[in-house]
Amino acid sequence: MAFTNWARAEGLESVATLDHFAPCHIAIDAEDYLNNLLTTTATREPLLPALGGLPFALQKHVDEDLASFKQAGITPLFVFNGLDVASRDRAMIGREAKKAAATLGEAWSIYDQGKGDEAVVAFGKACTYKTYHIVRWLQYHLHKAGIVTQTAPYIAAAQMVYMEQTGFVDALAGSAACLLFGAEKVITNFDWDTKRISWVELKQCLGKVLMNREPFVDLMLLSGCCPNILPCLPELEQHDSGVARVQSARSLLRRLNDDGHTVCLQQKDADYLNAFCKARFVVRHVPLMTEAGRIESQNAEKLPHDVHEFIGQRLPDELYFYLQRGVAGPRVLNCRTRMQVYETPPLDGGASAAYKELVQEKLRPLRAQALALMTRLLHRYFHKTDVDVVCWFAEGDKRPLGIPDLTEPAAAADTWHVPESTMAKSTGIDVTAGPLFYSIQFLASESAAHETQTPRRNNAPGILSRPRELLANVTWRFLHDRGYINPDHTLSGWGKALKASLDRARASGLLSSAWQTTEAEEAIFMAFELLRLDVLNTKTMFPTPPFSGPPLRGSEADKANTLLVSRIASLGLFRHSTIGYTGPLSRHLLAYHQMTAAVRSALRDLLEMHACQMLLSGAVARDVPASELTDLGARLSFVREPDLGLALIVKSYLDELSNEVGRRSDVKKWFNHAVDVEGDLQKAWLMWEAVNAGVQAADSSIVTNETRKMFKGADDWLQLKREGAPTTNGTP
Structure with missing residues (x-):
């Protein structure tokens, strides 16, 4: 702009x-x-x-x-x-x-x-x-x-x-x-x-700036017109408009003989000077994908030997092809080439200890698994080079992921090469509409589960080729990696608990339509992942201030239960007119939403790396059309991140039910452009019921009695609150 x-x-x-x-x-x-x-x-x-x-x-x-x-x-x-x-x-x-x-x-x-x-x-x-x-x-x-x-x-x-x-x-x-x-x-x-x-x-x-091409490049870089190459000069950040930035950058260059390097030297900012020098080399030698599918740098005949210093570490051309086709996004690949996972502040600001602990510690094993899957098939240089976690709040505290020591995810993945002929056994679920639900439901039968044990014999190449095969096998590998499937391919304790939740969602109609299936199964799965990370609870993780907008009405028990149900609601979608939002906000709920977003992103990264590992290892036929690879990326779970709308509706509604009867308001009036507040609330209750069913069905070895009691108490409380209350209005 x-x-x-x-x-x-x-x-x-x-x-x-x-x-x-x-x-x-x-x-x-x-x-x-x-x-x-x-x-x-x-x-x-x-x-x-x-x-x-x-x-x-x-x-x-x-x-x-x-x-x-x-x-x-x-x-x-x-x-x-x-x-x-x-x-x-x-x-x-x-x-x-x-x-x-x-x-x-x-x-x-x-x-x-x-x-x-x-x-x-x-x-x-x-x-x-x-x-x-x-x-x-x-x-x-x-x-x-x-x-x-x-x-x-x-x-x-x-x-x-x-x-x-x-x-x-x-x-x-x-x-x-x-x-x-x-x-x-x-x-x-x-x-x-x-x-x-x-x-x-x-x-x-x-002609307008009276420059040749080279100083014009400096002008565009320094003024921030190419932010994915270089942000604007710090001195120019005071200008809100692009017009003022370009004009100010032109004045600086004019005073210093149209030399961007000299301008940076005068700023006495070593970090920015270093980045500017790299950016100038990027403009000359950026790598491209040629018509033949090779990755080649511009002006290759003049390419310096330290190209990795301004471009980054090189990856195999095949991996760039999977990036090109959308099987994987650039996030994990960036972590591998930078040798660093760099965490930036979330939308809420990230001042809470809970968020910091999540991104610095709790998500490290998940990220290590994703990177280990790819690293195993890269150059040996990467096998011996770890990746550090660095967070904005403690940049000097680098914590290694421990990638070189992780080999189990890939070993488990190599036992999944299930052909479509085996998948033909009906589960009543379309794998393309609900890959998580399909994958869990298929393994509910022990005989079917044992048939999915399909390690490659003699490293036979190209076993998988059809779209349904690719999607199902990536999802099974992912679920196995996350502990929902045992080594013998039967459902683990977590897998059985997840199945109980999905079965309840199916019985209640939450999984009844194609668009709801993806949303519902992802919300339920996310709830289990958050539970395992010990962040799905009634704890007040975000103090007020600065995290305004927590549940406010009723007793402490009312507030705690409202918080728990709202946190599960944050995993679902809000139906809103195609217009900008107007309504109440909550920094408190947003802080939790950002925790779920971090977990969702890490899970999506792991899915993508399982897909890449399956392709890179030769398990997939080489003649799979490129469009089907993009289809695979589009059908993998966790493409869309939910907004905060459903949590805001649920929190507002339950807050009003905990208010004095004569002072309750109709929350529908607070969300002017919501499509169906009543329908969204019903969906939220069904999501809650499904998650609670899984928690109650879980073995005590994986879900503590204290957690089960917490959910049971919140469920009893919710049923009492809803009895006799109008759908969107707390008044009798």
């Missing part, structure tokens, strides 16, 4: 009607496109950072744009960023994250003062923070809509320029980064109302 705003303010945009571009193929920088939707006044939802999840109108905006492309005769191809280059190191990521966290902290402070309108504006300043999960959703939504997508090895803009130069596409839509990597022009806006397209040409930009 910084570059586009500057170009528009300087009158550098050219405009033509849509029919000048039809028919044609246009490569679109997907993350630049998403950031425009999140920040443009007409489409942004400023309270997104206070709710997590997806913007409520995002799918509508995306689908409308896709329909407009089709009507205009334009074929879009969306390209996503891949691995981070080394210029986006921990120091640079940390600066951006801490700035966003400070912005959000100020927004919550304003909200707690009762200044609602001002708080909305403040929240809106951080709408692009912590959006990895939205990028993932966008990639798979586009794929399901029939749009071609791919992930670049590193920088999307560089890959797009290569695609234009080789004739694969006719034009590019994105940011200034396209111009840096060799494009002569870049589309900056599609105006579907006026049926016009705007673009900016490099030669006009150079």
Whole structure:
């Protein structure tokens, strides 16, 4: 947005009607496109950072744009960023994250003062923070809509320029980064109302700033117009607008002979100077995926020997291919090439001891499992090189994951090569609609479970090839890894408890439709994972202040039970009109939501690494179409992160039931754009019933009597509260 705003303010945009571009193929920088939707006044939802999840109108905006492309005769191809280059190191990521966290902290402070309108504006300043999960959703939504997508090895803009130069596409839509990597022009806006397209040409930009190409590269980098390569110069962060940043950066360069290196030297900031130098080499030598499927650097004939210093450690070309096709996202691969898991502050600020303990300690084994699966099949250099966990609140306290010592996950995975002929035994469940439910239900029969013991004989290659086989085997490997399946492929104690929950959900109708199956099975599974991590309970993990918005009504028992039921509700989806949210907020519930988001992300990473391990090990046929690999990534669990809406409804409703009878309010009036508050509450109660059924059915060796009693007490309390109460109104 910084570059586009500057170009528009300087009158550098050219405009033509849509029919000048039809028919044609246009490569679109997907993350630049998403950031425009999140920040443009007409489409942004400023309270997104206070709710997590997806913007409520995002799918509508995306689908409308896709329909407009089709009507205009334009074929879009969306390209996503891949691995981070080394210029986006921990120091640079940390600066951006801490700035966003400070912005959000100020927004919550304003909200707690009762200044609602001002708080909305403040929240809106951080709408692009912590959006990895939205990028993932966008990639798979586009794929399901029939749009071609791919992930670049590193920088999307560089890959797009290569695609234009080789004739694969006719034009590019994105940011200034396209111009840096060799494009002569870049589309900056599609105006579907006026049926016009705007673009900016490099030669006009150079003429405006009176620069040659090399100093123009410095100008774009220092002004923050290419944030996925380098954030803006710290001195320029005081400017809110991209126009002011570019103009100020131009003034600095003019005073110092148009030399960006000299500008950085004068800042006396060693971290930024180091990142800038790396960024300049990235622009010259960024790796691309060629038409032949090889990863090659630009200007390879002049490539220095220390390329890893500014690009990062090299991975096998095959792994970049799975990244390109969306089998795996870049997060785990970044951890492996950086040799570091770097935790940044969550949306709530991360001031709680519970969150810090979760990301620094409790999630370490899960992350180690994911990285061990991939590391086992990489170069021996990685076998002997561990990965450290580093958190923003204790950057000097590095804690190794212990990857070289982990071999069990891969060994267990090698016992799963179940063909579709074995899967033909009916469970009454479609694996593509509910992979977790299907996988657990299939193993409920011990005879069927024993038939799934299918180790590869003599390392026979290409055993698996069909879409259902791929999805089921990845899910079984994942569940085995997480302890829901025994070594003999029967259900473990945790697996039986999970089955009890899923059976209750099926009997109650919670799993009755395709769209509910995924949501419900993921919510139930997440509840068990949180229970195992000892974070699904009635403990007050987030003190007030600063975590405002906890349950407020009734006795301490009322508040504790409201909290527990609301925490389970945070795992489900909220049905809201395609418009920005208006209603109550809760930093307290958001803090818990961010804990669930961290766990969900780690589980998704493990799933993706099981898929990659299965492919890299040769268990899958080499002739599986690329589109089916993208299908696999789209069908794996935990694509979409829930927002906080359902938890807010449940907490508000139960709070009102604990209020004095004459003072109760109809909570439906608090959520102006909710689609079906009554229906969402019913769904929340069914989710609660399903989770509680599993807890009560669990063996005492895995779930303590104290925990079982806590859930039973909350269930009895909930039934009493609901008896005779109107669905959304606590008044009789």
